[in-house]
Amino acid sequence: MKGTKDFPQCGFSNTVVQILNSLNVPFETINILENEMLRMGLKEYSNWPTFPQLYIEGEFFGGCDITVEAYKNGELQELLEKAMCS
Numbered sequence: 845m846k847g848t849k850d851f852p853q854c855g856f857s858n859t860v861v862q863i864l865n866s867l868n869v870p871f872e873t874i875n876i877l878e879n880e881m882l883r884m885g886l887k888e889y890s891n892w893p894t895f896p897q898l899y900i901e902g903e904f905f906g907g908c909d910i911t912v913e914a915y916k917n918g919e920l921q922e923l924l925e926k927a928m929c930s
């Protein structure tokens with residue numbers, strides 16, 4: 845993401861942090877603004893051009909819009925519950 849979970853530096857990243865906080869799940873963030881190689885490398889790895897990028901159990905899930913949509917329809921909660929039980 846851009847910034848950290850304690851200090852998001854972009855509205856999209858902030859939205860994803862707020863969603864994860866509201867679901868009370870453990871998560872870590874990496875600030876791509878501090879590492880240009882990581883910024884470029886992650887775009888290539890996920891084949892996704894923007895940040896934030898949410899990974900669940902190491903798999904790319906989506907950006908902000910996808911996360912918001914999945915939160916609204918309950919898919920995100922379901923996936924995170926499964927991830928926490930595995």
Ligand SMILES: N[C@@H](CCC(=O)N[C@@H](CS)C(=O)NCC(=O)O)C(=O)O
Nearest residue numbers: 854856893894895896907908909910
């Ligand atoms: N629609 C995107 C919004 C995120 C977005 O547009 N991020 C931009 C601006 S913060 C970005 O990461 N651009 C590429 C970059 O800065 O390297 C989403 O769903 O995540």
